Each structure stands twice: as C-alpha cells, then as structure tokens.
Amino acid sequence: MAEKLVPVVCPWCSVGCRFYIVNVNGYPKKIEFDYEHDTRNHGKLCPKGVAAFQYLRHPDRLKRPLKRVGERGEGKFVEISWEEAIKEIAQKLKEIKEKYGPEALAFLGSERCSIEENYVLQKLARALGTNNIEYVCRMCQSTAVAGKGMVLGHPGLTNPFEDILKAKVIVLWGYNPAATNPVFFGQYIEKAILDNGAKLIVVDPRKTKTAKYADIHIQPYPGTDLAVALAMLNVIITEELYDKDFVAERTEGFEELAKTVEKYTPEWAEKVSGVPAELIRKAAITFATAGTAALLTNEGVNQHANGTRTVMAITEMMVLCGYFGKEGVMSGAIPGAHNGMGAGLMGIGPHELPGRFPLHAEEHKRRIEEAWGFKIPEKPGITYVEMIDAILEGKLKALYVMGTNPAKALPNLKKAEEAFKNIEFLVVQDIFLTETAKYADIVLPAAAWFEKDGTAISFERRVQRSFKAADAPGEAKPDWEILVMLAKELGFGEYFNYSDADDILREINRIIPPLAGATPERLKKNLKGCMIPCPDENTEVPRLFVQGFLTPNGKAQLIPVEYKEPGEVPDEEYPFWLTNYRLVGHFHTGTMSHRSKSLSKRWPEEYIEINENDAKRLGIKDGDLVRVETRRAALVFKAKVTPHIREGVVAAPWHWDFNYLTKDVLDEYAKMPELKTAACRISKVEG
Amino acid sequence: MSKKIFIDFKRCIACKACEVACEMEHGEARIRVFEFPDLTSVAFNCRHCEKAPCMEVCPVNALSKDDDGAVVLDPLKCIGCLMCGLACPFGIPKIDEYNKIMDKCDLCAHRRAEGKLPACVSACPTEALKYGDINDVLWAREGKIVAELKDIGDRTNVLEAYLIR
Ligand code: SF4
Ligand code: SF4
Ligand code: SF4
Numbered sequence: 001m002a003e004k005l006v007p008v009v010c011p012w013c014s015v016g017c018r019f020y021i022v023n024v025n026g027y028p029k030k031i032e033f034d035y036e037h038d039t040r041n042h043g044k045l046c047p048k049g050v051a052a053f054q055y056l057r058h059p060d061r062l063k064r065p066l067k068r069v070g071e072r073g074e075g076k077f078v079e080i081s082w083e084e085a086i087k088e089i090a091q092k093l094k095e096i097k098e099k100y101g102p103e104a105l106a107f108l109g110s111e112r113c114s115i116e117e118n119y120v121l122q123k124l125a126r127a128l129g130t131n132n133i134e135y136v137c138r139m140c141q142s143t144a145v146a147g148k149g150m151v152l153g154h155p156g157l158t159n160p161f162e163d164i165l166k167a168k169v170i171v172l173w174g175y176n177p178a179a180t181n182p183v184f185f186g187q188y189i190e191k192a193i194l195d196n197g198a199k200l201i202v203v204d205p206r207k208t209k210t211a212k213y214a215d216i217h218i219q220p221y222p223g224t225d226l227a228v229a230l231a232m233l234n235v236i237i238t239e240e241l242y243d244k245d246f247v248a249e250r251t252e253g254f255e256e257l258a259k260t261v262e263k264y265t266p267e268w269a270e271k272v273s274g275v276p277a278e279l280i281r282k283a284a285i286t287f288a289t290a291g292t293a294a295l296l297t298n299e300g301v302n303q304h305a306n307g308t309r310t311v312m313a314i315t316e317m318m319v320l321c322g323y324f325g326k327e328g329v330m331s332g333a334i335p336g337a338h339n340g341m342g343a344g345l346m347g348i349g350p351h352e353l354p355g356r357f358p359l360h361a362e363e364h365k366r367r368i369e370e371a372w373g374f375k376i377p378e379k380p381g382i383t384y385v386e387m388i389d390a391i392l393e394g395k396l397k398a399l400y401v402m403g404t405n406p407a408k409a410l411p412n413l414k415k416a417e418e419a420f421k422n423i424e425f426l427v428v429q430d431i432f433l434t435e436t437a438k439y440a441d442i443v444l445p446a447a448a449w450f451e452k453d454g455t456a457i458s459f460e461r462r463v464q465r466s467f468k469a470a471d472a473p474g475e476a477k478p479d480w481e482i483l484v485m486l487a488k489e490l491g492f493g494e495y496f497n498y499s500d501a502d503d504i505l506r507e508i509n510r511i512i513p514p515l516a517g518a519t520p521e522r523l524k525k526n527l528k529g530c531m532i533p534c535p536d537e538n539t540e541v542p543r544l545f546v547q548g549f550l551t552p553n554g555k556a557q558l559i560p561v562e563y564k565e566p567g568e569v570p571d572e573e574y575p576f577w578l579t580n581y582r583l584v585g586h587f588h589t590g591t592m593s594h595r596s597k598s599l600s601k602r603w604p605e606e607y608i609e610i611n612e613n614d615a616k617r618l619g620i621k622d623g624d625l626v627r628v629e630t631r632r633a634a635l636v637f638k639a640k641v642t643p644h645i646r647e648g649v650v651a652a653p654w655h656w657d658f659n660y661l662t663k664d665v666l667d668e669y670a671k672m673p674e675l676k677t678a679a680c681r682i683s684k685v686e687g
Numbered sequence: 688m689s690k691k692i693f694i695d696f697k698r699c700i701a702c703k704a705c706e707v708a709c710e711m712e713h714g715e716a717r718i719r720v721f722e723f724p725d726l727t728s729v730a731f732n733c734r735h736c737e738k739a740p741c742m743e744v745c746p747v748n749a750l751s752k753d754d755d756g757a758v759v760l761d762p763l764k765c766i767g768c769l770m771c772g773l774a775c776p777f778g779i780p781k782i783d784e785y786n787k788i789m790d791k792c793d794l795c796a797h798r799r800a801e802g803k804l805p806a807c808v809s810a811c812p813t814e815a816l817k818y819g820d821i822n823d824v825l826w827a828r829e830g831k832i833v834a835e836l837k838d839i840g841d842r843t844n845v846l847e848a849y850l851i852r
Contacts, residue, residue: 030711031711033803033804033809033810035803035804035809041812043809044809044810044811044812044814045704045708045809045810045812046702046704046810046812047702047703047704047706047707047810049704049810050704050707050708050711050810051707051711178700178702179700179702182700182702182704182812182813183812185700185812185813186698186700186811186812186813186814186815187812187813190698190700190813194697194698207726209700209701209702209726212700212726212727584700584701584702584703585703598706598707598710598711599707602703602706602707643724644726
C-alpha cells in the first residue's frame with residue numbers, strides 16, 4: 001500500500017488553510033494536518049477542512065458526459081462519449097453564434113476552480129466574441145470591490161493576518177468569522193481579543209458565536225447598516241475624532257463628506273436601524289480613539305441592494321481615522337470561496353480584462369490582444385442576475401456553466417428556474433449533478449479540486465499552489481482540460497496550446513503584471529506562496545497603501561454617501577425583516593457539504609430563528625413548523641426560538657432553499673442583488 | 688508523567704472540528720461538543736482519570752494505562768459488558784453496536800505512536816483543546832494570571848487600571 005502525503009489548499013472558504021490528502025494508490029483516504037510547513041493555519045482546520053476528502057468519492061460523482069433525455073429540470077440523462085459531447089457543444093455554440101450573434105452566448109466561471117481554469121474560460125468566451133463572462137463574485141463581493149475600489153483603489157485585504165494581533169479595536173461588520181472562517185478567527189482574531197486585549201465591536205442582527213466575544217454589539221435591522229455607518233461618520237467628524245494630518249495629506253473630498261453626513265445623526269440612525277443612538281456614539285468613539293483598528297466586513301454588508309454605499313461609508317471611517325499602511329490595522333472583505341479573489345483577477349467579468357483592468361483600458365487591451373493573437377470584443381457583457389432577464393427576453397440563448405450553481409444561488413429562484421427551463425442551450429461542467437445541471441442539455445464530469453494541480457488566491461491576497469492528490473473518478477477531467485478540448489473543436493486550437501496547469505500559469509505570469517512573480521517554480525518551492533502584487537519572483541506586497549492609495553491620484557476618495565434603503569423593507573402586509581446566514585458545517589449551495597457525511601450528520605436541516613418575544617406573540621414554540629412567506633414564495637421551516645436575534649427579525653441558513661424568498665432587485669453600482677433582506681410574514685403551520 | 692487534553696472553554700466556538708477529526712480517525716466521534724443557551728460551548732472527551740473507575744470495574748482487565756497515562760481499551764479482551772460505561776461518572780465509554788465491544792477515547796494512541804498530536808487537538812482552530820503534561824498547562828495558566836496581576840500592580844493607579852481593562 002503506497003501511502004503518499006500530498007500538500008493541498010483547502011477547497012472551501014478563502015482563509016487559504018493548507019493540509020495533506022493521504023493518497024493510497026490514487027485513492028483519497030483521509031486528510032492529515034500539516035504541522036511541518038510554515039502555513040497560515042498553523043496546522044489547524046475547521047470541520048469543513050477536516051471533512052474535505054469525504055465528498056470526493058461520493059457515489060453521486062459525475063463520471064461520464066451526459067445528454068438530457070427528459071424535460072429540463074427533470075434530471076433524466078443518458079451517458080455519451082466525450083467526443084460526442086464536445087462535438088455537440090461546439091456545433092450548437094457555433095450555430096447560435098451564427099444565428100443570433102456572439103452576444104447570445106454567456107459563460108459562468110467559478111470561485112471554486114483554479115485561476116488557470118478561470119483564465120482559460122474567459123479567454124474562450126472572448127475568442128468566441130463575447131464579454132458575457134461572469135462568476136458568483138457578483139453575488140458575494142461585487143459591492144465590496146466597487147465600494148473599496150472607488151474609495152481606496154483596491155478591494156483587497158490591506159494587511160497580513162498577523163497584523164490583527166496588534167489591533168487595539170477590531171470591528172467585525174456583517175461578518176461572523178467564528179462560523180465562516182473559523183481558523184482565521186481562532187488563530188488570529190480570538191488571540192487578539194483574549195490574549196492581547198483588543199476590544200471587539202460586532203455589527204450583526206444576530207448574537208453569533210463571534211458576537212459572544214463583543215464588547216459592543218450593534219444589532220441593526222438587516223440592510224440598515226448604512227444608517228449606522230453614516231451616523232458613525234457623523235460622530236467621528238462632529239466630535240473631531242479623525243486624524244487631521246492624514247485627512248489633509250492623503251485624502252480628497254472631506255468637506256463634501258462632512259456636509260453630507262451632518263444630517264445623519266445617531267438619533268436619526270436609531271429611528272432607521274433600531275440601534276440606540278448612544279450605542280452608535282460609543283462605538284464610533286471606541287473605534288476612532290483606538291490608535292490602531294481592524295475593520296472587516298462581509299456578506300452582511302455586501303449582499304444588499306444598498307451594499308456599495310454601505311461599503312463606501314464603512315471604508316471612509318477607516319480612512320478618516322488614518323488606519324492604513326501600518327501594522328496593527330486591517331481593512332478588507334472576505335470572499336466566500338477559496339479562489340474568490342483569484343477568479344476575479346483572471347478577468348471573469350463582463351467589464352473587465354485579465355488583471356481586473358477595465359475593458360476599455362486601451363493599453364492593456366492591446367497588450368493582451370497581441371499576446372493572444374485575436375481581438376477582444378468591444379461591447380461590455382451583461383452581469384450575472386441580468387443574464388436571467390436576458391434569457392427570459394430571448395436575448396441570451398446559450399449559457400455555459402463551469403463549477404457553479406446559479407439555480408440555487410440566484411435570488412428569486414422561481415424566476416431563475418423559469419429562465420433555465422426556457423433557455424435554448426445549457427452546458428454545465430461540475431463534479432455533481434447540481435440543481436443547475438438538472439436543466440442542462442449536456443453535463444460534463446469535472447475533476448474535483450484535489451484531483452488536479454491548480455492555483456488559488458486566498459483573502460489575504462496570497463497565491464498558493466495545490467497539487468493533484470487523487471485520481472478523478474470515471475472519465476472526469478480537470479475543467480481546463482475540458483475547455484481546451486472544446487476550444488480545439490471550435491477551431492481555436494492555436495490559442496489554447498496548453499499541456500498542463502503550469503503552461504497556463506506561465507501565460508498568466510506574462511499577461512497579468514501583479515502575478516508576474518507567482519511562477520509555478522516559486523509556488524512549488526514555497527508552499528506558503530506569495531502576496532499579490534508580486535511583480536517579480538523575489539517580490540511580494542504584505543501591506544497595501546503604505547505609500548499611497550491605489551486611486552489614480554494616490555489619495556483616498558471621501559465620496560459623499562446618501563442613505564438608501566435595502567432592496568425590500570417590511571410593511572403592514574409583510575411585517576418581519578427576513579435575513580440569512582451561513583453555518584460552519586456547510587458551504588454555499590451545499591453541492592459538496594450536503595454530500596459530506598460528517599457535516600450533513602451534524603448540520604442536517606434548515607430552520608428559522610425567531611426572537612422569543614415574537615414567538616410568544618405568534619403562539620410559536622421551539623420546534624413548531626412555521627410558514628414563511630415573501631412576495632415571491634413561501635417555505636416551511638422548523639422554528640428555533642431564541643433570544644439571540646433581535647425582535648422583528650427572523651433568519652435562516654441559506655444553504656437549502658432560502659433563495660426562493662429573496663428579491664432580484666439590484667445595487668445600482670455593482671449590480672448585487674438583495675440577497676440578505678426581504679420582508680416576510682410568518683404563521684404557525686397548524687396540525 | 689500523565690498527558691491530558693486540556694479544555695479551555697472560553698476559546699471554544701462550537702465549530703465541531705474536534706468531533707469531525709475524531710470521527711475521521713475512529714469512525715465514530717469520541718469527543719462531543721455541548722452548547723448552552725448562553726452561547727457557551729465546551730468539547731468533552733475522556734478525562735483519562737488518575738484513579739480511573741472504569742479500569743477498576745472492568746472484569747477482564749481490558750482497560751489499562753499506557754506510557755502517556757492514557758486509559759486505553761484492548762479490543763481483544765473487551766466483552767462489551769458495559770461496566771466501564773456504568774462506572775464512568777461522565778458516561779464516556781460507549782457500546783460499539785457493530786463489534787459488540789466498548790469504544791472510548793485513547794488519546795489517539797496510533798497518532799501518538801507516530802509523534803502526532805491527537806486528531807481533535809490537531810484540528811481545533813481556536814486552541815480550546817491543548818495536549819500536554821497537565822501540570823505544564825496548569826502552570827502556564829497560573830503564570831499568565833500572576834503576570835497580569837503584576838502588570839496591574841505596576842501601574843500607579845490600580846483602580847484606573849481595572850477600569851481600563
Ligand atoms: S477555515 Fe476555511 S480554509 Fe480553513 S479549513 Fe476551514 S474552510 Fe478550509
Ligand atoms: S484524543 Fe483522539 S480519540 Fe480522544 S477525543 Fe480526541 S480525537 Fe477522539
Ligand atoms: S474544535 Fe475546538 S473550538 Fe471547535 S468545537 Fe471543538 S473544542 Fe470547540
């Protein structure tokens with residue numbers, strides 16, 4: 001029995017934990033902790049990391065290409081050969097392109113595939129003549145990318161993990177790392193609090209495992225965070241708690257911002273958000289007078305139709321206090337998946353070139369076109385949620401989905417399902433028959449993360465290599481290999497001349513300047529990887545904004561922000577605020593975690609949290625079945641009666657059917673849908 | 688000297704990585720995380736008692752202490768009579784229905800033999816679980832408290848120091 005330890009990067013969240021897969025003759029037997037190398041997780045893992053090998057050999061794994069024989073969504077398929085599948089896809093894509101033009105085609109990349117695979121996918125879309133290329137960042141980080149982009153010039157985490165150990169105050173806003181990034185929480189945040197005495201401010205309508213450690217816990221109604229942020233800006237400015245030298249030297253727009261937030265007093269914010277004015281004042285003072293502070297935001301801030309504004313306001317708090325460019329400070333948002341940052345940097349975006357340059361950055365465009373040997377289409381593509389409308393309007397005819405599950409992740413799922421039922425041609429390549437794949441014409445079996453070499457970028461901006469640790473089942477192939485087969489069949493062979501992941505990474509090194517130094521050789525030699533930007537093999541950038549911000553003139557832009565409500569707010573008919581959250585034992589739409597037996601056993605089903613006073617009023621007891629209804633749909637949940645959620649708010653984990661309830665209204669800057677706030681009514685299911 | 692798993696419940700976030708890690712090694716989790724309504728949580732496994740009642744009652748001497756002080760079960764001797772389970776004040780030894788013998792935490796004997804930490808300790812992302820000589824762990828904790836007290840004493844205004852903390 002030849003047992004081998006293969007070093008891998010965790011396939012779930014974006015902390016970038018490393019461990020080994022114990023490989024026995026190609027079979028993944030279990031994981032082993034990596035206590036030998038210098039890793040960011042110091043050997044530690046959360047339950048998902050520990051269980052990460054379980055879904056690999058699940059009997060549901062796709063093993064051969066499939067062709068639909070039943071109705072869309074029914075899930076009836078027959079097995080076909082790779083040759084047949086690729087031929088049919090190529091032919092259909094060509095046909096649709098000829099008949100309706102290249103804009104009738106669209107592609108979805110994946111934060112769960114490697115940077116190499118995402119790079120190849122967007123290149124293929126562009127070779128076919130369309131910029132209709134998206135990934136789930138639109139529904140995860142797009143508001144953070146837009147908001148931080150406008151204020152700071154870069155959305156990335158500013159400092160290495162260790163720097164939070166020196167922070168005097170930590171603000172976790174709409175972010176529950178004890179559940180979503182346990183290793184980052186345990187190895188860094190918790191140590192800062194319990195061992196180094198940092199104060200903790202948590203903003204979350206629920207009392208989470210993170211909020212358990214809070215000195216100040218602010219519980220706004222979901223999506224009214226913007227009111228709290230504006231009031232904190234108001235306090236920081238009116239009480240002159242900001243860093244005057246920093247504001248004078250390194251920012252622009254202070255006067256305008258000060259004038260705008262004048263009216264947003266804590267008393268005003270109390271009326272909007274339900275948070276006592278005094279608590280907001282106290283939080284603002286604690287934050288601004290700390291000396292060093294870390295402020296991390298996540299989906300509770302991002303996933304709203306007012307998300308970009310909230311991100312801007314919160315980021316401006318950091319700017320006003322001058323908390324940049326030093327140790328002991330940190331600002332950032334946390335992509336959900338292990339390669340959330342990496343996929344975006346590859347140019348998986350309808351308005352972006354590889355390197356996240358805007359589509360019309362002429363100089364980069366020309367440079368990339370020259371290297372590729374073909375033209376990049378002029379017309380910007382459409383964004384993720386807008387694709388659904390485009391399908392329903394008959395403008396979008398074909399969708400090619402790589403490793404992602406929109407039929408469960410999109411808001412207002414009934415409408416999304418309608419679109420998938422009516423699309424002309426749908427291809428899904430994935431490791432399981434996802435909800436989306438059930439609608440597909442052709443399903444292609446992909447190799448899972450541990451079954452191929454690949455590179456990922458963690459939320460620390462760290463580029464790391466993961467290695468092939470198991471054989472893929474049946475005829476499943478790495479996503480990039482599938483794409484190369486398709487590209488050849490489409491007649492683009494000369495542009496897709498890759499024989500392994502290293503070939504692709506070397507091209508990325510040439511095309512994307514901040515990744516020039518993240519070469520295969522460097523990443524193989526050094527498992528800890530390097531922090532982007534890494535312009536050459538000896539360089540990395542641990543701290544952003546030490547010299548200046550990455551805006552065109554190097555100054556932080558204090559853009560004035562006005563209040564805007566989230567995408568839906570309660571009224572008489574639908575009186576409750578409905579929101580959602582993640583469980584430590586599950587991941588996104590559950591494609592992998594629902595199939596991990598140690599996880600699904602411990603986190604078996606969905607339920608809805610309701611405040612004990614609300615429950616009493618409605619005659620609901622713990623464990624009762626309740627009907628939760630929004631203007632889109634109604635679902636039945638088991639009630640969990642608790643004091644740990646504020647009155648008037650109900651919340652459920654989103655890994656099951658939650659998105660039938662959400663509304664597909666969009667943020668005006670980032671086109672983020674309102675995934676985190678809906679208005680609902682609740683009644684007990686009798687009998 | 689006896690080694691133990693020290694449980695620092697202040698750090699526990701109820702993530703259950705310990706349970707999953709144990710399950711991965713032994714098929715069934717021998718450590719369990721208990722959660723309380725006030726959000727406190729604590730992971731609990733065999734305490735490997737100095738005067739272990741389970742060892743005393745076992746009629747076939749299937750339980751013994753190994754070199755690190757872990758109370759381990761010899762599956763070839765065990766007859767599944769459940770006496771140890773009854774005697775254990777924590778109810779730790781459980782019946783393994785499939786093999787008809789008892790199953791209990793052995794501080795991951797096979798991992799220790801390879802110089803590795805017990806699986807639950809290896810995983811625990813918050814270091815709520817620490818493995819080591821129990822006196823070392825306790826001394827370290829005592830030392831930390833004393834250092835904090837000294838730190839406070841060093842300041843001129845003790846009352847104010849308390850208020851800052
Ligand atoms: S914290 Fe994230 S990266 Fe680390 S083990 Fe858990 S899921 Fe994996
Ligand atoms: S020491 Fe080993 S057997 Fe005991 S609880 Fe921990 S993982 Fe389980
Ligand atoms: S792994 Fe650690 S933090 Fe998680 S439940 Fe177990 S003891 Fe608690």
